[in-house]
Amino acid sequence: MNLDHCVLIVGAGIGGLTLAAALRRAGVPHRVFEQAPALGEVGAGIGLWTNAIRGLRTAGVDLAQVEARASEVRWGEAGAADGRTLARFDVGAIADRHGAPSYVVHRAELHAAIAQAVDPGAITVGAACVGLSQDEAGVTLRFADGSEVRGAIAVGADGLRSAVRAALFGQEAPRYAGETCYRAVAAHDTGDPHVLREVQGRGPRCCVVQLGPGRVYWWATERAPAGQPVPIEARKARLAALFEGFRFGFPEALAATDPDAILQHDLYDRPPLPRWSEGRVTLLGDAAHPTTPNLGQGACMAIEDAVVLTRALSRRGAEPAAAFRAYEAERRARCYRIVKQSRLFGWVGSWSNPVAVWLRESINALTPPAVLARAMDEQLGYDAGALA
Numbered sequence: 001m002n003l004d005h006c007v008l009i010v011g012a013g014i015g016g017l018t019l020a021a022a023l024r025r026a027g028v029p030h031r032v033f034e035q036a037p038a039l040g041e042v043g044a045g046i047g048l049w050t051n052a053i054r055g056l057r058t059a060g061v062d063l064a065q066v067e068a069r070a071s072e073v074r075w076g077e078a079g080a081a082d083g084r085t086l087a088r089f090d091v092g093a094i095a096d097r098h099g100a101p102s103y104v105v106h107r108a109e110l111h112a113a114i115a116q117a118v119d120p121g122a123i124t125v126g127a128a129c130v131g132l133s134q135d136e137a138g139v140t141l142r143f144a145d146g147s148e149v150r151g152a153i154a155v156g157a158d159g160l161r162s163a164v165r166a167a168l169f170g171q172e173a174p175r176y177a178g179e180t181c182y183r184a185v186a187a188h189d190t191g192d193p194h195v196l197r198e199v200q201g202r203g204p205r206c207c208v209v210q211l212g213p214g215r216v217y218w219w220a221t222e223r224a225p226a227g228q229p230v231p232i233e234a235r236k237a238r239l240a241a242l243f244e245g246f247r248f249g250f251p252e253a254l255a256a257t258d259p260d261a262i263l264q265h266d267l268y269d270r271p272p273l274p275r276w277s278e279g280r281v282t283l284l285g286d287a288a289h290p291t292t293p294n295l296g297q298g299a300c301m302a303i304e305d306a307v308v309l310t311r312a313l314s315r316r317g318a319e320p321a322a323a324f325r326a327y328e329a330e331r332r333a334r335c336y337r338i339v340k341q342s343r344l345f346g347w348v349g350s351w352s353n354p355v356a357v358w359l360r361e362s363i364n365a366l367t368p369p370a371v372l373a374r375a376m377d378e379q380l381g382y383d384a385g386a387l388a
C-alpha cells in the first residue's frame with residue numbers, strides 16, 4: 001500500500017491515538033496500525049493529571065463522558081500503614097491555577113473517548129509491525145502477515161516493547177524495577193471522593209481512589225522477582241495477607257474486589273536513549289521513554305508528546321529531521337526527569353528496613369508544603385502548548 005503523503009503511526013494505545021487525533025485536527029494526513037484485533041484498553045483506572053487534560057483538549061478529545069463517570073482528584077495524601085497522614089498535596093489548587101482538573105478515570109473509557117476523536121477510516125487493526133526500512137523519500141513498514149505500507153514518515157507509539165524502537169536502536173530488554181503491581185476496579189466507596197491516597201508500608205505499598213460514584217480504583221505493589229505472576233485465583237488472598245491491618249481503606253477496597261478482576265504487571269522502565277529519531281522515523285510515549293507508574297505520568301507524557309510532535313510536524317515546510325529534532329529538544333529533559341524521579345520514588349517507597357522506613361516517613365512529614373507544591377506544580381502544571 002502506498003501512502004506517500006502520510007504519517008504512519010504504529011500502535012493505537014493512548015499515545016498513538018492521541019497523536020492521530022491531534023494530526024487530524026492539524027490537517028496532517030496519517031494512518032494508524034494496531035496489532036490487536038480490536039481497539040481497547042485494560043479494565044483499570046489511570047491518573048489523568050492537569051497536564052494531560054490540557055493535552056487532550058488541545059488534541060480535540062471530548063472528555064465530557066469520561067469526566068462524568070470519573071472523580072476529580074483535589075487532594076493527594078501520603079500515609080503510613082498505621083494510619084498517620086504524613087503529607088498532603090493540594091492538587092485542586094494546581095487545577096484551579098491552570099484551568100484544568102485532575103481525574104482518575106477508567107482506562108477503557110478514556111481510550112474510547114480518544115478513539116472518538118480519530119478518523120475511523122485511518123485505523124487498521126490486526127496489523128503487527130515487525131520491521132521497517134527507510135530511504136530519502138519515505139519509510140516502509142513491514143507487517144506480520146507479510147504486507148507492507150509505505151509512507152512519508154513513521155512514529156513508533158508501540159509501547160514498552162516497541163518493535164519500531166528495536167528496528168531503530170536494537171533489541172534491548174527493559175529494566176525491571178524490582179516490584180510487581182496488582183490493580184483493579186471494584187464496586188465500593190472510599191468515603192472521600194476527591195482524595196487519592198498512597199500508603200507506604202515496609203515493602204508493600206498501595207493506593208485507593210474513587211473512580212466516580214460507586215467505583216474505586218486501587219493498585220498495590222510488592223517487591224518480587226520478575227516474570228513470576230501469582231495465579232489469578234490466588235492474588236486476592238496474597239494481597240489480603242500482605243496488607244493486613246493497613247489503614248486508609250485498602251483492605252476494604254480489596255474485600256469488595258472480584259478476584260477475576262485483579263490484574264498483575266511487573267514494573268519496568270528503560271534508561272535514557274541519546275535520541276529518539278533516526279531519519280524519517282521517531283518514537284512517542286512508552287516506546288521512547290517508558291516509566292514506572294509511581295508518579296502516574298506515563299500516559300500523560302505520551303499525550304504531551306502527541307501535541308508537541310504534531311506542532312513540530314505541522315510547521316510549514318518542516319523537514320522530518322528538523323521536526324524530530326525540535327520535538328526531541330522540547331520533550332527529552334522533562335520525560336527523562338520524570339522517569340528518573342519515578343524510579344527513585346518507587347525505590348524509596350518500597351524500603352522495608354525499619355530505620356530506612358522511619359527516615360522516609362520523617363522526610364515525608366517534615367518536607368515543607370511549599371516545596372511539595374512547587375514540585376507538583378512543575379510536574380502537573382506543564383503545558384504542551386498549542387498544535388500550531
Ligand SMILES: Cc1cc2nc3c(=O)[nH]c(=O)nc-3n(C[C@H](O)[C@H](O)[C@H](O)COP(=O)(O)OP(=O)(O)OC[C@H]3O[C@@H](n4cnc5c(N)ncnc54)[C@H](O)[C@@H]3O)c2cc1C
Pocket residue numbers: 010011012013014015016033034035036045046047048127128129130157158159160161162163164181183219265284285286287291292293295296297298299300301302
Ligand atoms: C500498573 C500501571 C499503572 C499505571 N498508571 C498510570 C497512571 O496512573 N497515569 C499515567 O499517566 N500512566 C500510567 N501508567 C503508564 C501508562 O499505562 C503508559 O505510560 C501508557 O499506556 C503508554 O501509552 P503508549 O500509547 O505509549 O503505549 P501503550 O499503552 O503500551 O500502547 C501501545 C500500543 O501499541 C500496540 N503495539 C505494540 N506493538 C505493536 C506492533 N509491533 N505493531 C502494531 N501495534 C503494536 C499495542 O497493542 C498497544 O495498543 C501505568 C502503567 C502501569 C503498568
